[in-house]
Amino acid sequence: MNATAIFIPNEPRAMKSCTLSRYAPIIEILFETNGTAHLGLISEFPRETCVEICGNGFDDRTVKVRIGDTFFFAFLEDLEFSSGALSKTALLP
Secondary structure: OOHHHHOOOOOOOOOEEEEEOOOEEEEEEEEOOOOOEEEEEEEEEOOOOEEEEEEEOOOOOEEEEEEOOEEEEEEHHHOEEOOEEOOHHHHOO
């Protein structure tokens, strides 16, 4: 995985906020004290979670999202919002 995919800017800007209408798997982005980052375990977003889309993922099927102060990668196919499934072009500029 390239460092650009994991990089989190000092002041990340949410591109879109949504509430999930179902459970969706996520991969946490973990940061070490020395500044390096790696992928954590796969877990799930609970239903009704507010998700902020913050950038591109590690491939064309994923996006970087934030819940509170924690960042994750989520698969687009698993992000189904109350308005229905969204494409990456609808989420990112």
